[in-house]
Amino acid sequence: MGPDRSVERAAPWQPSDRELARRAVRRRLRLRSMAISTGLVALVVVVVVLVVGSSPGWPRVRETFFSWEHAKASFPLILDGFWLNVKLFMICEVFILLLGLAVALARTARSPWLAPVRVAAVVYTDLFRGIPTILLILLLGFGVPALRLQGLPTDPFLWAGVALVLSYGAYVAEVYRAGIESIHPSQVSSAVALGLSRPQALRFVVVPQAVRRVVPPLLNDFVSLQKDTALVSTVAVFDAVFQARDYTAFNFNYTPYVVVACFFVVLTVPLARLTDWMQRRWAERERAGAL
Amino acid sequence: MSGPPLLKVTGLRKAYGERVVLDDVDLTVDPHDVICLIGSSGSGKSTLLRCLDLLEEIDDGVIELEGREISDPRIDQRAVRQRMGMVFQAYNLFPHLSVLDNVTLAPRRVHGVPRADAEEQARELLGRFGLADQAEKHPDRLSGGQQQRAALVRALATKPALLLLDEITAALDPELVGEVLTIVRDLAASGTTMLLATHEMEFARDVATRVCFLDGGRILESGPPAQVFTEPREERTRQFLRRILG
Numbered sequence: 001m002g003p004d005r006s007v008e009r010a011a012p013w014q015p016s017d018r019e020l021a022r023r024a025v026r027r028r029l030r031l032r033s034m035a036i037s038t039g040l041v042a043l044v045v046v047v048v049v050l051v052v053g054s055s056p057g058w059p060r061v062r063e064t065f066f067s068w069e070h071a072k073a074s075f076p077l078i079l080d081g082f083w084l085n086v087k088l089f090m091i092c093e094v095f096i097l098l099l100g101l102a103v104a105l106a107r108t109a110r111s112p113w114l115a116p117v118r119v120a121a122v123v124y125t126d127l128f129r130g131i132p133t134i135l136l137i138l139l140l141g142f143g144v145p146a147l148r149l150q151g152l153p154t155d156p157f158l159w160a161g162v163a164l165v166l167s168y169g170a171y172v173a174e175v176y177r178a179g180i181e182s183i184h185p186s187q188v189s190s191a192v193a194l195g196l197s198r199p200q201a202l203r204f205v206v207v208p209q210a211v212r213r214v215v216p217p218l219l220n221d222f223v224s225l226q227k228d229t230a231l232v233s234t235v236a237v238f239d240a241v242f243q244a245r246d247y248t249a250f251n252f253n254y255t256p257y258v259v260v261a262c263f264f265v266v267l268t269v270p271l272a273r274l275t276d277w278m279q280r281r282w283a284e285r286e287r288a289g290a291l
Numbered sequence: 292m293s294g295p296p297l298l299k300v301t302g303l304r305k306a307y308g309e310r311v312v313l314d315d316v317d318l319t320v321d322p323h324d325v326i327c328l329i330g331s332s333g334s335g336k337s338t339l340l341r342c343l344d345l346l347e348e349i350d351d352g353v354i355e356l357e358g359r360e361i362s363d364p365r366i367d368q369r370a371v372r373q374r375m376g377m378v379f380q381a382y383n384l385f386p387h388l389s390v391l392d393n394v395t396l397a398p399r400r401v402h403g404v405p406r407a408d409a410e411e412q413a414r415e416l417l418g419r420f421g422l423a424d425q426a427e428k429h430p431d432r433l434s435g436g437q438q439q440r441a442a443l444v445r446a447l448a449t450k451p452a453l454l455l456l457d458e459i460t461a462a463l464d465p466e467l468v469g470e471v472l473t474i475v476r477d478l479a480a481s482g483t484t485m486l487l488a489t490h491e492m493e494f495a496r497d498v499a500t501r502v503c504f505l506d507g508g509r510i511l512e513s514g515p516p517a518q519v520f521t522e523p524r525e526e527r528t529r530q531f532l533r534r535i536l537g
Binding site: 013015016018019022025026029 | 302304311314350351352353362363364365
């Protein structure tokens with residue numbers, strides 16, 4: 001390959017009039033499509049507001065679900081409870097990622113000595129993906145403390161967390177596995193050809209690529225987990241939903257539920273945007289490679 | 292020559308950030324021309340073809356197809372691409388469709404040809420290219436040479452006015468290169484207008500009506516193959532040919 005001459009171009013290039021005109025056109029086209037999208041979104045919002053606002057039951061609904069006084073009154077309680085939700089999913093997510101990866105690796109193991117582990121992993125994913133998360137929380141949150149086993153903690157917060165980890169671990173394991181299997185076999189071949197053992201090939205070649213590939217779906221599961229921490233309120237854990245239900249029962253007003261919903265949205269939206277952004281970046285990178 | 296050229300490129304420029312990939316490229320393609328773009332990797336051959344098919348936004352210059360400017364952002368890009376066919380180095384057949392469905396996709400979905408007609412034409416073309424008994428198979432059952440022939444058939448199925456071929460033999464085993472080039476030779480002989488980036492110098496010498504040598508994003512030299520290959524004007528061209536031809 002010869003020396004790259006494209007870098008030593010001396011005379012600075014000036015866009016021609018034609019190109020300048022073309023840029024103006026491109027800019028105009030971009031502005032037009034922005035105007036169309038903004039206008040359409042505004043129109044849809046206005047229509048929705050008008051339709052909802054003109055419905056016969058709206059004043060009543062507004063009083064019961066969107067009361068400013070009740071929102072203000074319940075806010076500190078809910079904030080307090082919500083901190084528990086945040087703690088719960090932050091702690092759970094770490095364990096979920098570890099458990100999921102371990103199970104996925106167990107499922108891809110080929111050694112005959114690891115057959116029992118492989119079977120256990122398959123049974124685990126099948127079983128825990130099948131059980132609705134809320135049932136798992138009820139079973140563990142009420143069932144385990146009722147055993148009254150010596151030395152076993154009875155905190156429902158802990159057992160609700162364990163239930164979430166078990167439930168989501170099964171999903172995440174499948175995501176990891178899909179990622180591992182999406183790595184082309186030639187990558188394993190070339191790693192093995194270098195003399196790496198199969199576990200080494202997995203650890204240094206396959207898993208790093210697989211993990212990067214599954215980050216967007218993992219983030220998606222993470223968002224889902226954040227919402228599902230609301231389920232722990234069923235086993236008397238004083239999270240945001242529990243606090244809201246408490247308030248609602250006393251005051252006969254459902255506004256706190258809307259407040260809780262807002263809390264979750266505020267938390268998940270930035271993460272959802274992050275997921276979109278990462279997915280776009282990935283797509284661009286893969287396309288660049290396919291030129 | 293009567294009427295406007297089929298394709299006319301003037302002052303084409305393309306840069307990725309600071310890196311200038313095409314610099315002030317002029318090129319004219321008349322009907323029935325077979326123009327070979329030669330030059331080392333990274334000289335801008337592929338990018339030029341991609342710019343012509345409007346797969347890349349250009350940074351300056353004008354591209355005209357059949358007398359109409361197609362580098363205008365307001366142009367209907369799909370209408371332009373219906374007049375051009377492009378074949379890629381890596382075949383880019385759709386793996387989830389059979390060869391026949393790959394070939395009939397554009398005629399049916401873009402040009403509105405009824406299924407029966409599209410399939411009849413596709414089978415006829417596949418037969419001409421020695422792929423008659425591969426029609427029902429999926430692309431990954433085919434050899435590289437067969438896949439690239441199928442990709443050629445797919446590009447030809449819409450009867451494009453201009454065929455762009457981007458190093459279509461570069462990913463093939465040496466023994467499979469011949470079967471693909473034979474087809475391109477036949478196409479050239481039957482008057483198909485083609486613009487192709489290639490490393491096959493012998494093929495370019497035999498088939499091209501004109502050879503363009505690209506270097507650092509510029510067309511450094513262009514002329515009939517007899518002239519470019521035997522008495523190149525530029526020192527760079529001479530160096531390149533010496534390296535390639537040994």
